[in-house]
Amino acid sequence: MSDAIDPVTLAKRLIACPSVTPATGEVFDILEAALVPLGFEVHRFVAGAAPDGPVENLFATRGAGSPHLGFAGHLDVVPAGDGWASDPFVPEERGGVLHGRGAVDMKSSIAAFVAACADIGEHPGTLSLIITGDEEGPATFGTPALIDWMAARGIRPDMILIGEPTSEERLGDVVKIGRRGSVNLWVTVGGTQGHVAYPHRADNPIPRLARVIDALEALHLDDGNDAFQPSNLEITAVETSSNATNVIPGWARAQLNIRFNNLQRGADLVELVRRTAQAAAPGARVEAKISGEAFLTPPGPIHDIVSAAIEAETGLAPRLSTHGGTSDGRFLISLCPVIDFGPPNATMHKLDEAIAIEDLDALRRIYARVIRLALGGA
Known part of the structure; x- marks a missing residue:
């Protein structure tokens, strides 16, 4: 010894x-x-x-x-x-x-x-x-x-x-x-920056991003199984290109994380978020990083x-x-x-x-x- x-x-x-x-x-x-x-x-x-x-x-x-x-x-x-x-x-x-x-x-x-x-x-x-x-x-x-x-x-x-x-x-x-697996995603909706007093000269992306968030929140991923709890999607942050009170931002972005069970695959979930975002806000961009299956x-x-x-x-x-x-x-x-x-x-x-x-x-x-x-x- x-x-x-x-x-x-x-x-x-x-x-x-x-x-x-x-x-x-x-x-x-x-x-x-x-x-x-x-x-x-x-x-x-x-x-x-x-x-x-x-x-x-x-x-x-x-x-x-x-x-x-x-x-x-x-x-x-x-x-x-x-x-x-x-x-x-x-x-x-x-x-x-x-x-x-x-x-x-x-x-x-x-x-x-x-x-x-x-x-x-x-x-x-x-x-x-x-x-x-x-x-x-x-x-x-x-x-x-x-x-x-x-x-x-x-x-x-x-x-x-x-x-x-x-x-x-x-x-x-x-x-x-x-x-569980984990994937982080960022959904960005573009717009046109402008003065809040002249909204007709701008294009506010925030309402469209809000529709994306609503659609993502409505997704039902699965009910889990004997080994795993149900997969879970959480919005973790929201940001825009401007925090000024009198500026309509040029873009808005939501960050989210999905913790998922073995009924799912990371790439399939990324594609699901991409389709959902496009349906709610055509032109939305989705970036993703799969941390693990x-x-x-x-x-x-x-x-x-x-x-x-x-x-x-x-x-x-x-x-x-x-x-x-x-x-x-x-x-x-x-x-x-x-x-x-x-x-x-x-x-x-x-x-x-x-x-x-x-x-x-x-x-x-x-x-x-x-x-x-x-x-x-x-």
């Missing part, structure tokens, strides 16, 4: 790095320094260029052959914001709780998995860590670049556990077996392994869910079955983000059980 690693100490060291997306440098140095003594071969590379890059990524591997368990995660964090009770990048324990940006999403999960690897002796098969510096941002050169890097070297895990915070009321009550990991070994490990440590039979936001499982599902499981998510992205120390210790034990069950003989 390798020398033990305290997940709390490692989590603190990672949190102390202000690795606002995209993460680079020191936070990867700390992770690499923890992995090398455990027998991992660590590869780091930078991918992409502006505007979505460059992005630093890390792939670490130990062992050889099958079965191959991959652990995926990200070292980047969202901006801290103002109003914390303590410095968000100076980790602080208060009352059995560790505070700091990334404590939940998701440096503690990475620390717990590394500590679990230290708890495991020699094992058959392969363990790997697939760690990006850009999950919270565009993600263009993060996990997709890691997948390309692995493919070029013939590396393909048999199953992947992502350490995203999935638990809700208690550690282990929820795991994510799939995620919906995916579902069907019942199989990874479900059983993660559920059994959680129940053994917590006594809970976790609920299998697809609710919530996206994760990099949207990319990794192209490789193998994927499940997300991590700490309670109540404080992720919030001020005073925090994880209970006892949850961090329990997470290490759960991950160690996952490794033993996945690889056998560990």
